[in-house]
Structure formats: C-alpha cells, structure tokens
Amino acid sequence: MNLKYEALKVIREQVxxxxxxxxxxxxxxxxxxxxxxxxxxEALESEFGVELSEELVVDAETVGDLCALVARADE
Structure with a gap:
C-alpha cells in the first residue's frame, strides 16, 4: 500500500x-x-517519523492534501 493511503488509514483511525x-x-x-x-x-508525524511544515499544513484543504504532504515529507 502506498504512503498516501497509509496516511489516510491513520486519519480514519484517529477520527x-x-x-x-x-x-x-x-x-x-x-x-x-x-x-x-x-x-x-501530530498523529501523522508520529506514525511516519516525518515533520510537516506548518506553512504547508495550513494550505491543505482536503484529507488527500494532508496525505500527499506525508508522502512528500518521506521522500
């Protein structure tokens, strides 16, 4: 499973x-x-060992945007 969908799974579990x-x-x-x-x-950063910049997070409009940030941060 790709990282974007793993991040989605974490968000689903969180809520x-x-x-x-x-x-x-x-x-x-x-x-x-x-x-x-x-x-x-915090949950995403902890689960994937990444740091998501506040500037990018603020611009995220959808769950998909957040998941894409996780995938890019892991590259």
Whole structure:
C-alpha cells in the first residue's frame, strides 16, 4: 500500500470513521469530529517519523492534501 493511503488509514483511525476519503475537507473533519488539525498532524508525524511544515499544513484543504504532504515529507 502506498504512503498516501497509509496516511489516510491513520486519519480514519484517529477520527474513528472509515468513510473519510481523500476528498473529505479538513474543515469538515474538524467540524464533525472531536479532533483538531494539530492532533491529526501530530498523529501523522508520529506514525511516519516525518515533520510537516506548518506553512504547508495550513494550505491543505482536503484529507488527500494532508496525505500527499506525508508522502512528500518521506521522500
């Protein structure tokens, strides 16, 4: 499985909803679930041993954008 989908799996586990997809917006995640973008980023950084820059995270609009950041940070 590629890193982008591994990151998606971590996000799904973090919020407890397998229905979350790459097109789910970050705003919808933080509104619907009791989680913050900071918690998601911390979980992703911890799981994959990467550091995601705040400037890039702020620009992420979808879960797919966050997952792509993880994949690029690991390269």
């Amino acid at each position: 407890g909803d397998r229905g979350i997809g790459l097109t789910t917006t970050v705003a919808a995640l933080t509104e619907k679930y009791e989680t913050s973008i900071e918690q998601l980023v």
